[in-house]
Amino acid sequence: MPPENQLLFAALTAISVCFLVRFFLKTSILYLLRRWWKSMTDVFHAYQFYKVPQFNEHLQENQLYRKVTTYLNSLASSEDLEFANLFSGNKSNEINLVLDPHQTVADKFLGAKVFWNNEKSERDCSRVLVLKIRRSDKRRILQPYLQHIHAVYDEIEQRRKEVRLFFNAEAANSNGRWRSVPFTHPATIDTIAMESDLKNKIKSDLETFLKSKQYYHRLGRVWKRSYLLYGPSGTGKSSFAAGMAKFLSYDVYHIDLSKIQDDSDMKMLLLQTTPKSIILIEDLDRYLAEKSASGLSLSSMLNFMDGIFSCCGEERIMIFTMNCKEQTDPSILRPGRIDVHVQFTLCNFTTFKSLASSYLGLKEHKLFPQVEEMFQSGVSTLSQAEIGEIMISNRSSPSRALKSVINALQTKREIPGQDEVRQRLIKSGSGRPPPPPAAAPTTTEEEIESTSIFSREGGSHIKKLYGLLRAKSSRRGESLDLDSIEKENNLSHLQENQP
CATH class of the missing domain: 3.40.50.300 (P-loop containing nucleotide triphosphate hydrolases)
Known part of the structure; x- marks a missing residue:
């Protein structure tokens, strides 16, 4: 090896050794400083410790130990541990994470940081969970923190139970x-x-x-x-x-x-x-x-x-x-x-697309514009259950399913009794039949009302009109029948157009 290469190699080796030594010393010093600080804080009683044993003196299970264990397993910090034990739960798809001995889990509550250590009991081979909390935070968060653990445990158990x-x-x-x-x-x-x-x-x-x-x-x-x-x-x-x-x-x-x-x-x-x-x-x-x-x-x-x-x-x-x-x-x-x-309204195009996605796996289809046009024109006579049943029966062919839905919508599109009135008008010599009555406006989305968190305006004028019609009908001793009113209006129109 040429002398200049030997010098270069020696220089690189020296630099690498110096870097490793400095890194080792720095890491070791930081580690020793942390251990020293931890021991000093413990010596001067900066932390308060609370033990939660697995069993009491009568070897009965401590329910609080179970609750704290369930709570710690639900923390995201438990999943970040270097290693942990996995056990199957009560359900077939349930897996529980259990701490290994001498592991520590950190948690935050109301801005304070607390630590849980998993240790062995000095009396027997059972486990003990040790809560480490700063004395300055003890009075402020201890009771609320324990209540928080109870609440989280109850919520988890509620979701685990068989409904x-x-x-x-x-x-x-x-x-x-x-x-x-x-x-x-x-x-x-x-x-x-x-x-x-x-x-x-x-x-x-x-x-x-x-x-x-x-x-x-x-x-x-x-x-x-x-x-x-x-x-x-x-x-x-x-x-x-x-x-x-x-x-x-x-x-x-x-x-x-x-x-x-x-x-x-x-x-x-x-x-x-x-x-x-x-x-x-x-x-x-x-x-x-x-x-x-x-x-x-x-x-x-x-x-x-x-x-x-x-x-x-x-x-x-x-x-x-x-x-x-x-x-x-x-x-x-x-x-x-x-x-x-x-x-809950009858099916509209938005809910139709949701049904098509769930039942047929369709996000888009060439027949969607035709279906949308029918809904926009006022066709809303099929329920979600009826359309769902059509899709189930034709699930092997999405195109056939959509065509069946279109046919069903067209079949129910005519208002009952409208053809009879139209034919009577034609026979009466009044010329072309009247245009079909305007379809009732359909709700394009489900509405939600609440006396506390939701509100909905509109509809007051319709309710007032409906109340006046009902009151008038009651004074005449007759029940309100909207179909009768429509037929009466159609007959009046027929008489006016007769020669």
Whole structure:
């Protein structure tokens, strides 16, 4: 090797050795300084330590140890550890992360940093979790931090539990009124064909409710919330209620009003429900219309919704479904009894695209513009269930499925009775038939009403007009029949055009 290369190699070697020595010394010094600082802070009692043993002196499991372990497993900092133990949980797809001995997990709460150490017990081979917290932060965050751990644990366990569906048996049954089966309904809020903004609003409302216990108690109100899902059959009301139960991991108590004998029977059923549950009553408008034939009175229903018996067990969601709420007694729907109103309309183009994506895997198709044009022209006579069934029957051919939907929309497009009136006008010699009546405006997206977080304007003039027509019809001793009014107008037009 030439002398100049030897000198260059020697210089590079010397530089590398110096760099490594400096890095080693710097790292070692920092490490020693950290250890010294830690020992000094411990010596001068800058930290307070709390032990959470796995078992008590009677070798019984410490429930707080289980809660803290579950809480630590849910922290993102636990996943950042260099190594950890993985164990299967109670469910087939559940995997739990368990700390190895002498590992430390850091956590932050209310701006303070705390540490959890996993150690061995000095008495036996059991484990001990040691909480390390600064003395200056102890009085400020210790109690709220432990309550936070309890709340997170309850939320995790609530999601882990098996959701069940309860239904009321006949009153004569001596084995109890409620029967239950596992609630395995596959629907979720995300799978329901409706506007994404509406879904997000309801999700946000449910999440806010779950965190509002102290707020409700401060107001002196029962910690519950009630929803009214209304709209034509087949628009997804029952499936959405199932999705809410899945979202909350709440048990569902489905009350069959036809099996309730009287008001006291309703009260007993309500007393036997549990917190963290959904109380579901479907087709409420039909039962209210038939209430005279049953022993259940309107006052009992009102007390069930917001009376003294509604507070028997908190953290509950009440869901009522009905097809039409216009004919319902306003006292049923007033604020305090129904908090959130959610309208489910017949299928529109937006929900149609959602159905096509879910049922047929279609994001776009050459027939979509034709379907959109039909919806924009006022065709909204098919429910989501009807269109979904057409797509299921033709799922092997997406094009055939879309054509079948178009044919179904065209078949239902004609208004019943319109052809008869048109033919009578032609025969009368009045010339060409009148243009088809303008289709009623369709709701292009589901609407949501609430007395507290949602608001909706509009519709007041229509309600006033409807009230005037109804009052006029009542004074004449006749019921309001919109079909009769339309036929009368058509006959008047026929007479005016006759020679």
